[in-house]
Amino acid sequence: MKRPTALLAVATAVGVSWLLAGAAGAQQAPQYPQDDKLANEPAPWTVPGKWGKRGNWGRWGENDKRGMLNYITPEMVAQAAALVKQGKVYALGEELNADVPRVITPQRVGIQVIQENDGYDRVAAKSGEFDPKRQQGAASFTFVHNHTGTHLDTLGHIFRENALFNNMPPPKPAGTTQGDAASVIQMVGRGVLLDVAGYKGSDPLPSDYWITTEDLQNTAKAQNIEIRKGDILLVRTGWRKTWNEPDDAGRLDAAHTKWHQPQPGIGPDCLKFLNDMEIVAIGSDNAAVEWGFPVKPNYTRKAFGFLGLPLHVDFIWNRGAYIIEILNLDELAKDRAYQFLFVVGPLRLQGGIGVPVNPVAIL
Secondary structure (H helix, E strand, O other): OHHHHHHHHHHHHHHHHHHHHHHHHHHOOOOOHHHHHOOOOOOHHHOOOOOOOOOOOOOOOOOOOOHHHHHOOHHHHHHHHOOOOOOOEEEOEOOOOOOOOOOOOOOOOOOEEEEOEEEEOHHHHHHOOOOOOOOOOOOEEEEOOOOOOOEEEOOOOOOEOOEOHHHOOOOOOOOOOOOOHHHHOOEEEEEEEEEHHHHHOOOOOOOOOEEOHHHHHHHHHHOOOOOOOOOEEEEEOOHHHHOOOOOOOOOOOOOOOOOOOOEOEEOHHHHHHHHHOOOOEEEEOOOOOEOOEOOOOOOOOOHHHOOOOHHHHHHHHHHOOEEEEOEOOHHHHHOOOOEEEEEEOOOOOOOOOOEEOOOEEEO
16 A cells, blocks of 8 residues: 555656756756857947947048948949849848738837828719729828838937937937938949858758858858958848748747747857958848847847847947848849849938838849
């Protein structure tokens, strides 16, 4: 009679130990050796600039609003244009609709298009009749957050110490003309695709994968492509395909749970390399381009002792460079189109902090 009781006690003890071990494992913070390595390194934006207080501040004059776009010369544009041999055009923007990929919901709502009440043909709208001697027409209103879908982060998006890049005044509720979409004007240059997902043989890359400097360099080497100063660098993670994936039960997932996991992205160790290469803009097919977004609730960032998004701060605030998020790079990767003429002409939206775009790559 005592033996079953003893076995039960042992089984209970083992079960409790297993549960406690499982709970401890679930609460343990994830480990990122690269993050630990950079914990005590000075942030790039704390180092005095060569031309002014910060990185590229003052490099193109104290009134400059365009930052690294000034680095691209007419000669560089001509060289990029010489890459066009086939006349093939790739649209890199996602189609805008009410369910377009986005983050920070519900503030960043899906695009809303409202048709003007009756168009221009008031008679036909009411009776169905029309005048064959007149044209018919329609118009619509559009409401969209500037950082919804494929979009360009302008220089007004990130600021510190109450100043934008180049010591420009921070955005205000009305009358912002510094670091806005209208200041961009255009972005034309040599575009380079680094298909890291293809190179690593993992498409998409794993959730929360830290793309290292070596990953970028090795991908370029495997693609037989040279990263040059002044490039517009596009990094493919394959993450866009998770937007429409079903849930674990195989059902439609309207919340897009898999896409909203911590996404693969550019690690903070890449900042020096990107700075040394004078990269004008960087884009990707994920939500924030850089690693660690959305943020894991059980992990505190360590790189540079900074809790925010280091690539955003260094690129936009320190260097005056640009970030393009939620791109569609799949067709470029499929065709192994690794260098091309890159063109984007954003809306010249005065006061717009960020702007939806549809960049094109031309071969």
